[in-house]
Amino acid sequence: MNINNTIQKERPIFPFTAIVGQEEMKLALLLNVIDPKIGGVMVMGDRGTGKSTTVRALVDLLPEISVVANDPFNSDPYDFDLMSEEVRNMIKKGQDLLISTMKIPMIDLPLGATEDRVCGTIDIEKALTEGIKAFEPGLLAKANRGILYVDEVNLLDDHLVDVLLDAAASGWNTVEREGISISHPSRFILIGSGNPEEGELRPQLLDRFGMHVNVSTVKEPNLRVKIVEQRSNFDKDPIQFRDIYKSSQENLSQQIKDARTKLSEVEIDYELRIKISQICAELNIDGLRGDIVTNRAAKALTAFKNSQKVTPKEIFTVIPLCLRHRLRKDPLESIDSGLLVQEKFSEVFGYSSQQGQK
The missing domain is CATH 1.10.8.80 (Magnesium chelatase subunit I, C-Terminal domain)
Incomplete structure (x- = not known):
């Protein structure tokens, strides 16, 4: 598996295969990676149960994808439905596409994000004076063909959750302002997490998540000790710890790739x-x-x-x-x-x- 060494040195990620317990959560995440059309996962559980750690560890297993270079929407050079309007126009004109590869992206949605930050904005002044659709892409553009992770999703404004779920279900994001409309592909796996003590999502919104996982604090003393030891060993020497799990990580990554094909x-x-x-x-x-x-x-x-x-x-x-x-x-x-x-x-x-x- 091709791993970006620079990123690993800056911020080592806890290996997915080293996570003890929480089998339901791990299974739900893996199934959504194999078939993104399942519709995402809502992970609810106590504080300190490894929700965020598990989601971030998933990124390490994801395969690389082909994208159109310098395209803000991660357009797929081989799938017309996953291309931005600009890339489609280039193909219609017979222009050659510059193709590169990248890891499937994972985008974090900050709790205080505005709708403009999520959906993107249209520069009305530029559109009126220069006659072009000037669009500043948001997080939904960056998340196309990747994962959008929302921690504490139950504290997010219901309207914003609705926008995310609509985009996840339709695979498109549309921004309209002053009679100008811009659409772009936005197919992503939506993963939300939260603590039920801070409130649940409305049933209408919950229903839009493909799967729901309840995560509880481990009660078995031996298992708790093992979890603490794993975390301590990782914090002590992340690079060495990751090397121990390199083989199992690569095997699981290949298993995911084979499952997607099959x-x-x-x-x-x-x-x-x-x-x-x-x-x-x-x-x-x-x-x-x-x-x-x-x-x-x-x-x-x-x-x-x-x-x-x-x-x-x-x-x-x-x-x-x-x-x-x-x-x-x-x-x-x-x-x-x-x-x-x-x-x-x-x-x-x-x-x-x-x-x-x-």
Whole structure:
């Protein structure tokens, strides 16, 4: 795996494969990297449970992508749908594109960010005087084809969360001002994290996240000691610590790359799809997002396991992550731990949790 040594020296990243516990969170993040159309992850949990550390560690595993050089939108030189208007015009005119590679970007959204900072701004004066669409790209432009991470997303203004979710769902960001409209591709994996003590997102916004993960403080003393030791060893000598996990990091990175390639070949039987929809219907889940995301996540997990056909075991693993946050109708209710979903799964599939753990 090609690693930028300069960045590593400036700010070493804790290795993803060195993270102890939090298997649900790690799985949800990996599945979204394999299939970004799952729709992102909302990670809620106690302070100091490694939410931010795990998300930042994910970046290390991501493959490089081809981009049009000097393009502020990370345009894909081979996919018309992922190109900015400027790049499309260059192709139409028969101009050659200068192509370079870069790591899949990860953009942090600051808590106090304004809508202009997120979406970008139009220079009206320049547009009127020079007759050109002068656009200053925002964070949604930089996040195109990458990851947009929002820490404390539950403290973000609801309107801004709505803007992020709209862009994530449609894959486009549109800025309109004084009759001038500019659109650009903005396909990214949206990852939000927060502490439930500081408030939950409204159910309507929560539903827009593909998966939801509950992260709790580890209670097992031996595991807590191991986590503390890992962190201490990393802080003492980050470079040496990373070298220990270099092989496992490279293996996991290759596994992700292979799964992304294999994803289109994975099949899920009609009978299994019917049962997924039956669960969603009997749990009284609004809309069809739950059905769609569960199907996608099960296929992504199957590809990750290097298999070609989805089995009930994969569905059992992912369905609580895809549905638990869609059960809540009242904003004052707490989010189900996943037991309700698993009980309904067992009832419909005739499949027990013991079978799922084998």
